[in-house]
Amino acid sequence: MSVQDFALAAEVAARRRWGATAALLALVALLCVLSLGIGPVRLSPLAVIEALFGGGSDVAQVIVREIRLPRTILAFAIGGILGLSGAALQGLLRNPLASPSLFGAPQSAAFGAVLVIALGLADVRSYALPVVAIIAAFGSVFALLAIAGRNAGLLILILAGLAISSFAGAATALVMNLSSNPFVVLEIAFWLLGSLEDRSFQHVALALPFIIAGAAILLSQASAFRALTLGEEAAQSLGVDVGRLRLFVITGVALGVGGAVAVTGTIGFIGLVAPHLMRPVIGHDPARLLVPSALTGSALLLAADIAVRIIPSTSDIKVGVLTSIIGVPFFLYLIMRERRALGGGVA
Amino acid sequence: MTLLSATALNASLGSRKVLHDVSLSLPSGHLVALVGPNGAGKTTLLRALAGLIPSGGEIRIGDNPLASLPLRERAKRFAYLPQGHMVHWPLPARDIVALGRYPHGATDPARLSQTDMEAVLRAMQAVDVTEFSDRRVTELSGGERSRVALARVLAVEAPVILADEPTASLDPRHQIDVMQKLRNVADTGVLVIVVTHDLGLAARFADHVLVLSEGRLAAQGAPAEALSEAVLASVFRISAYRAEFQREAVIVPWADV
Numbered sequence: 212m213s214v215q216d217f218a219l220a221a222e223v224a225a226r227r228r229w230g231a232t233a234a235l236l237a238l239v240a241l242l243c244v245l246s247l248g249i250g251p252v253r254l255s256p257l258a259v260i261e262a263l264f265g266g267g268s269d270v271a272q273v274i275v276r277e278i279r280l281p282r283t284i285l286a287f288a289i290g291g292i293l294g295l296s297g298a299a300l301q302g303l304l305r306n307p308l309a310s311p312s313l314f315g316a317p318q319s320a321a322f323g324a325v326l327v328i329a330l331g332l333a334d335v336r337s338y339a340l341p342v343v344a345i346i347a348a349f350g351s352v353f354a355l356l357a358i359a360g361r362n363a364g365l366l367i368l369i370l371a372g373l374a375i376s377s378f379a380g381a382a383t384a385l386v387m388n389l390s391s392n393p394f395v396v397l398e399i400a401f402w403l404l405g406s407l408e409d410r411s412f413q414h415v416a417l418a419l420p421f422i423i424a425g426a427a428i429l430l431s432q433a434s435a436f437r438a439l440t441l442g443e444e445a446a447q448s449l450g451v452d453v454g455r456l457r458l459f460v461i462t463g464v465a466l467g468v469g470g471a472v473a474v475t476g477t478i479g480f481i482g483l484v485a486p487h488l489m490r491p492v493i494g495h496d497p498a499r500l501l502v503p504s505a506l507t508g509s510a511l512l513l514a515a516d517i518a519v520r521i522i523p524s525t526s527d528i529k530v531g532v533l534t535s536i537i538g539v540p541f542f543l544y545l546i547m548r549e550r551r552a553l554g555g556g557v558a
Numbered sequence: 559m560t561l562l563s564a565t566a567l568n569a570s571l572g573s574r575k576v577l578h579d580v581s582l583s584l585p586s587g588h589l590v591a592l593v594g595p596n597g598a599g600k601t602t603l604l605r606a607l608a609g610l611i612p613s614g615g616e617i618r619i620g621d622n623p624l625a626s627l628p629l630r631e632r633a634k635r636f637a638y639l640p641q642g643h644m645v646h647w648p649l650p651a652r653d654i655v656a657l658g659r660y661p662h663g664a665t666d667p668a669r670l671s672q673t674d675m676e677a678v679l680r681a682m683q684a685v686d687v688t689e690f691s692d693r694r695v696t697e698l699s700g701g702e703r704s705r706v707a708l709a710r711v712l713a714v715e716a717p718v719i720l721a722d723e724p725t726a727s728l729d730p731r732h733q734i735d736v737m738q739k740l741r742n743v744a745d746t747g748v749l750v751i752v753v754t755h756d757l758g759l760a761a762r763f764a765d766h767v768l769v770l771s772e773g774r775l776a777a778q779g780a781p782a783e784a785l786s787e788a789v790l791a792s793v794f795r796i797s798a799y800r801a802e803f804q805r806e807a808v809i810v811p812w813a814d815v
Contacts, residue, residue, distance in 0.1 A: 434665030
């Protein structure tokens with residue numbers, strides 16, 4: 212074995228990963244075009260692309276660029292940040308069952324948003340909404356990591372996550388309970404279901420800066436996740452400041468999830484599912500999983516948002532409901548697969 | 559010449575004081591065995607020396623006080639092998655060993671410089687793991703995994719290696735192998751400190767033995783003096799059968815039952 216063999220093996224693996232990432236990008240682009248074409252007025256992919264670049268009829272242009280584009284951008288960005296947050300949390304905790312929704316982050320962010328609305332502190336298009344949602348998400352993830360402590364096992368993380376999401380749910384229910392205004396209750400219900408319908412560029416402006424900041428923070432920590440493969444002590448001995456890393460990840464996840472929830476409500480389980488779909492293709496390296504997981508998250512949410520528009524039903528299906536309906540059985544499957552680790556050695 | 563020294567080292571775990579005024583001075587090129595009963599503070603001492611936990615007193619590495627070195631610089635000087643050879647994701651052995659180059663700025667195993675790649679290869683050859691370079695570490699046997707972990711530590715090419723029970727849970731042949739490999743590394747001029755419960759291995763392979771008891775250094779010196787009858791009786795509450803086999807010292811711990 213020589214240095215050349217070494218370099219070659221690394222290159223072959225890298226080429227495979229690039230191929231997979233390129234295929235994912237193509238899939239996401241295709242889903243974006245489909246997402247722009249679907250609605251009460253169906254447009255062919257060609258018409259969509261034409262309208263997007265300023266061609267075609269005025270009507271098509273208005274439909275694509277003003278009505279549907281914000282929704283597609285939000286599905287892409289929010290799916291992406293959810294997938295990325297899941298991969299980052301799994302990397303930090305070295306645990307394949309970590310994800311924002313299992314830790315109660317979106318539920319807490321939703322509680323923050325609901326509180327702002329119920330108290331009449333701000334209207335739904337003010338920046339107060341994402342800011343409070345981000346603070347609530349930060350609090351929930353911070354509390355979870357503080358309760359679980361260093362080197363926490365699967366069971367502790369999941370139990371603590373269950374407790375925190377239940378608490379956020381109860382707090383939201385309390386706000387609904389105390390609210391005398393039926394419109395507020397209706398608004399809250401929408402938040403809990405999670406939807407991308409009728410979103411405008413104002414919503415994009417509200418969420419996108421936070422999502423981009425969160426993504427940048429999480430991506431900047433990529434190589435530290437790789438070092439953590441050896442455990443916190445060994446990672447620290449390699450020069451990783453583990454305490455600072457935790458803070459960065461909590462902040463990144465809170466910014467991304469808080470910003471996302473502030474405009475769409477809770478959309479669960481994408482963060483859990485996306486990294487799992489990528490592991491067989493990309494491998495288990497937690498640093499390399501970040502970008503493919505983000506793209507998979509985007510693809511999942513775009514696809515789910517297309518599905519809710521074409522599934523025939525008497526009233527609109529909310530996309531958050533759909534992701535949970537698909538995500539929870541997947542979670543159960545993962546529990547079954549990780550049964551040994553969860554059960555403490557009982558096969 | 560002294561490479562690593564500690565003066566009046568103190569450390570606590572929570573409210574319990576684990577190390578009491580430990581002072582030591584160790585030269586390069588030595589294999590040092592750190593022994594002591596369970597709970598004596600061996601792991602804590604190792605962590606304190608590497609700067610992984612806060613401690614009182616002064617540690618110097620070469621000409622530098624440890625406290626003055628940023629994390630990255632410490633990482634280049636101390637290669638630390640924790641207990642248990644933990645690997646959380648099923649990465650190929652090559653990528654695990656390449657993590658040893660992390661302190662040198664090589665954070666991506668797919669993009670190693672020529673220098674880093676050579677260091678990784680040298681480390682893998684030193685412990686014979688090149689043949690399962692592409693295998694996932696989780697699929698390796700305990701003995702193979704411990705060698706990969708050792709290769710990762712060697713790849714740092716640090717002047718000091720701190721290994722916490724590298725022979726634990728290995729069969730006798732692999733225990734001797736690992737100690738022999740560490741002995742070879744020490745012979746190249748590296749200071750190797752090994753925590754072990756095996757007094758026989760310590761006596762056979764180490765130049766210098768540190769005996770820790772209730773957070774204090776109870777004895778230190780060449781194996782024969784540090785593991786004297788009096789020290790074994792007071793620290794471990796055992797005696798020992800001593801002999802010589804193939805011109806090497808043999809110690810078999812013994813207690814009447």
